[in-house]
Amino acid sequence: MGSDRATPVVDLESVRAVCAGCSIQELCLPYGLDKDDLEQLDRIIERKRPLAAGELAYAEGDPFRALFAVRSGVLKTYLLEAEGEEHITGFHFPGELVGLDAISGGIHACSARALDTTSLCEIPFDRLDDLAGRIGGLRQQLFRLMSREIHQDDRERRNQAQAVADPRLAAFLLDVSGRLSKLGFSATTFRLKISNRDLANYLGLAPETVSRLFRRFRERGLATVQSKEVRIHDPERLRALARSLEE
Amino acid sequence: MGSDRATPVVDLESVRAVCAGCSIQELCLPYGLDKDDLEQLDRIIERKRPLAAGELAYAEGDPFRALFAVRSGVLKTYLLEAEGEEHITGFHFPGELVGLDAISGGIHACSARALDTTSLCEIPFDRLDDLAGRIGGLRQQLFRLMSREIHQDDRERRNQAQAVADPRLAAFLLDVSGRLSKLGFSATTFRLKISNRDLANYLGLAPETVSRLFRRFRERGLATVQSKEVRIHDPERLRALARSLEE
DNA sequence: CGGCGACTTGACTTTCTTCAATGATCGTGG
DNA sequence: CCACGATCATTGAAGAAAGTCAAGTCGCCG
Numbered sequence: 001m002g003s004d005r006a007t008p009v010v011d012l013e014s015v016r017a018v019c020a021g022c023s024i025q026e027l028c029l030p031y032g033l034d035k036d037d038l039e040q041l042d043r044i045i046e047r048k049r050p051l052a053a054g055e056l057a058y059a060e061g062d063p064f065r066a067l068f069a070v071r072s073g074v075l076k077t078y079l080l081e082a083e084g085e086e087h088i089t090g091f092h093f094p095g096e097l098v099g100l101d102a103i104s105g106g107i108h109a110c111s112a113r114a115l116d117t118t119s120l121c122e123i124p125f126d127r128l129d130d131l132a133g134r135i136g137g138l139r140q141q142l143f144r145l146m147s148r149e150i151h152q153d154d155r156e157r158r159n160q161a162q163a164v165a166d167p168r169l170a171a172f173l174l175d176v177s178g179r180l181s182k183l184g185f186s187a188t189t190f191r192l193k194i195s196n197r198d199l200a201n202y203l204g205l206a207p208e209t210v211s212r213l214f215r216r217f218r219e220r221g222l223a224t225v226q227s228k229e230v231r232i233h234d235p236e237r238l239r240a241l242a243r244s245l246e247e
Numbered sequence: 248m249g250s251d252r253a254t255p256v257v258d259l260e261s262v263r264a265v266c267a268g269c270s271i272q273e274l275c276l277p278y279g280l281d282k283d284d285l286e287q288l289d290r291i292i293e294r295k296r297p298l299a300a301g302e303l304a305y306a307e308g309d310p311f312r313a314l315f316a317v318r319s320g321v322l323k324t325y326l327l328e329a330e331g332e333e334h335i336t337g338f339h340f341p342g343e344l345v346g347l348d349a350i351s352g353g354i355h356a357c358s359a360r361a362l363d364t365t366s367l368c369e370i371p372f373d374r375l376d377d378l379a380g381r382i383g384g385l386r387q388q389l390f391r392l393m394s395r396e397i398h399q400d401d402r403e404r405r406n407q408a409q410a411v412a413d414p415r416l417a418a419f420l421l422d423v424s425g426r427l428s429k430l431g432f433s434a435t436t437f438r439l440k441i442s443n444r445d446l447a448n449y450l451g452l453a454p455e456t457v458s459r460l461f462r463r464f465r466e467r468g469l470a471t472v473q474s475k476e477v478r479i480h481d482p483e484r485l486r487a488l489a490r491s492l493e494e
Numbered sequence: 495c496g497g498c499g500a501c502t503t504g505a506c507t508t509t510c511t512t513c514a515a516t517g518a519t520c521g522t523g524g
Numbered sequence: 525c526c527a528c529g530a531t532c533a534t535t536g537a538a539g540a541a542a543g544t545c546a547a548g549t550c551g552c553c554g
Contacts, residue, residue: 161407
């Protein structure tokens with residue numbers, strides 16, 4: 001697994017990519033901006049070459065200079081424990097902003113690594129802040145995105161606080177399903193490039209437990225998860241399970 | 248336990264309270280503002296009569312109009328489950344902003360209840376947003392506070408993901424200790440107006456387990472917790488325990 | 495094709511939960 | 525001010541659940 005940083009090499013093709021043509025602009029920073037404002041935002045955004053699976057977007061401790069928007073792919077963010085263990089704090093899909101946790105401290109509070117080929121938009125924060133002062137719509141969207149992050153963290157905490165493991169995994173699958181369907185993907189069949197180990201880490205379970213849970217889900221006809229391919233067969237019962245309303 | 252909402256009655260005495268004279272302004276929104284800007288912020292802030300223990304600051308589903316800064320006391324925020332159960336998402340001490348999770352949805356995503364006599368500053372969000380457009384320092388501090396919230400949520404998730412219970416409780420005590428000492432209180436002896444049940448709820452444990460953990464902490468000379476009075480005797484070993492470095 | 499890592503499966507141990515009963519605390523109303 | 529009721533905290537015993545350890549299987553990349 002490569003530990004090398006994303007190099008600032010610019011892909012000439014993608015330089016011309018603009019928010020206006022981006023399929024996820026409605027879920028991202030540009031939401032609600034008119035043409036002029038969008039152009040101003042566009043000008044400060046740097047689009048790098050895609051990261052390969054395993055590459056770092058940034059590392060814990062790096063000076064904070066920019067936020068990153070996921071354009072395609074998946075990212076995991078994680079804290080490093082005393083013994084060098086990772087502790088995964090989240091998985092991030094297109095339209096999501098990462099690096100928000102670094103604003104307050106001035107250095108990145110976690111590391112971000114691509115789990116798949118992943119394209120990012122880099123948004124220098126000082127310039128974004130400046131724009132946010134002048135463009136009310138942008139400022140408000142930034143507030144909304146940060147607020148959404150806080151709200152989702154709270155909801156995820158609720159799931160994690162469940163003592164029993166089934167609802168946690170069920171809630172996770174539904175969460176991902178919902179996020180992906182907002183992007184236009186199928187809510188019932190998708191590819192999840194997250195290893196069993198990473199998933200277990202994120203959910204606070206042993207990898208063996210996650211494996212056993214997937215088997216139970218399959219036996220009960222709730223969902224099939226085989227080699228990263230997820231098929232949700234019974235969203236309703238899965239939802240019930242996520243709320244601990246089912247045995 | 249009163250379920251009534253905080254009435255908008257204004258305490259004449261506290262109307263004249265201003266950020267400039269507030270002991271926690273360095274931890275709150277005013278941080279870094281000069282006199283003029285501070286005055287502008289001051290003018291939009293409404294200081295209500297203190298909430299009694301058990302009173303609601305706002306309820307899940309209420310339309311979002313304002314953020315609240317805790318000036319004194321403690322607040323708990325919680326989500327309501329399907330069966331009417333609370334799920335506590337956080338405890339909030341002076342200098343902390345609550346309601347941030349409501350910006351994105353336009354309605355409060357959780358409820359906030361006072362656990363003790365609690366004074367709040369109410370900050371109408373549309374006016375705050377307006378000011379944030381004109382005062383760079385205010386905007387940046389708001390970004391910082393939201394960022395800190397996101398970062399702390401991530402760190403709390405790390406604790407919760409611990410399968411074993413001791414480190415979770417140890418981490419919680421240290422977290423509170425740190426937050427209170429920043430306010431000028433003792434880091435080793437403090438009053439924690441949080442019920443055993445609420446604490447267990449927050450940590451995702453059974454109340455009985457929390458009780459047993461406190462007994463073990465006492466037997467091992469780590470900390471004493473009796474009727475809301477917390478005494479941390481051995482911060483170092485508690486820290487080691489929080490990182491699972493101690494048996 | 496070989497080897498390495500990730501996933502699966504089983505047996506056993508540890509830990510927390512649950513259930514139940516007792517004891518302490520707090521607020522209230524007499 | 526005290527007595528009562530209710531809620532909350534503590535403790536014990538039994539059961540359920542996930543963790544750990546270990547071995548075997550699968551799949552992927554070199």
